[in-house]
Amino acid sequence: MAIVKTTVKGQIVIPAELRKKYHISKGTRVKIVDRDGEIVIKPLLTNPVKEARGIFREGRSALKALLAGRAEDVK
Numbered sequence: 117m118a119i120v121k122t123t124v125k126g127q128i129v130i131p132a133e134l135r136k137k138y139h140i141s142k143g144t145r146v147k148i149v150d151r152d153g154e155i156v157i158k159p160l161l162t163n164p165v166k167e168a169r170g171i172f173r174e175g176r177s178a179l180k181a182l183l184a185g186r187a188e189d190v191k
Contacts, residue, residue, distance in 0.1 A: 130157070
């Protein structure tokens with residue numbers, strides 16, 4: 117967990133270790149979600165096909181993944 121300050125414009129700095137972990141660099145688009153009193157920052161996929169490779173391993177079904185994704189979007 118990191119604690120950061122907001123600027124007068126409401127900007128924050130995402131700590132370097134998290135930017136590296138989630139491949140966030142200058143110009144990376146992120147989604148801001150207001151969820152149950154929390155602000156969640158989610159990086160958008162740059163190449164959804166490439167990023168989706170292997171998500172159905174270990175018995176995950178396409179339907180379950182689709183429903184989970186849609187439920188996440190509703191929140």
